[in-house]
Amino acid sequence: MSTDDLIGANLARIRRSRPGLSLRKLAEQLAATDRPINADGLNRAEKGRRQVSAAELVALAEVLDVSPVTLLMPPDGDPARWRWMHGEEPLPDSGADPEAFRRENRPYEPADPLRAAGDAVLRVVTRHNIGRMGLVADDGSVWTLEKVDRGQR
CATH class of the missing domain: 1.10.260.40 (lambda repressor-like DNA-binding domains)
Incomplete structure (x- = not known):
């Protein structure tokens, strides 16, 4: 086609x-x-x-x-080509560096994703006045974040 x-x-x-x-x-x-x-x-x-x-x-x-x-793109197209079209990752076997490809094709994403994730969690906790939040890491470990007022340390 x-x-x-x-x-x-x-x-x-x-x-x-x-x-x-x-x-x-x-x-x-x-x-x-x-x-x-x-x-x-x-x-x-x-x-x-x-x-x-x-x-x-x-x-x-x-x-x-x-x-x-x-x-x-065809709606039932190859998922790898969809990811490539969205700038998520290079085509398989292209030899392109995945991180460089992503930086070049997604310039709006932060250079330091860990810092950006921390900032996003901080915005949620602050905006919604959350006192405690649990996060599950890729390895299955659970991290608990607790909001502490400066006067209560």
């Missing part, structure tokens, strides 16, 4: 899963973006007879509330 056919099939599948979302209504929603596509163009795209530009793909994904990857 060509990329155009795959994008078209995914576009049709996703649009049809939205009750009441006709080609005309989708075209109206796209008209509010900087990448309008009329109903005839959408119909041809769904049939793989019209290429969708990268900018149009992003606009379609925004309007349909899906990731652009969802329009590019």
Whole structure:
């Protein structure tokens, strides 16, 4: 299946899963973006007879509330390719360094995940006034965190 056919099939599948979302209504929603596509163009795209530009793909994904990857990948596709498309890990046998790949493709993630996890726990504990929290590590060990007021040490 060509990329155009795959994008078209995914576009049709996703649009049809939205009750009441006709080609005309989708075209109206796209008209509010900087990448309008009329109903005839959408119909041809769904049939793989019209290429969708990268900018149009992003606009379609925004309007349909899906990731652009969802329009590019078969829903039952290889999980390794999905992880690659999401920037989670390189393709198997690519020889790429997994950590370097992840840093390059997920620049919004912190460089120090352990520090970020600690900061996230602190935000939860502080926001919800939690006095005690148990965490289970990968090795099965349980860690208990207890909030102590400075005056009670």
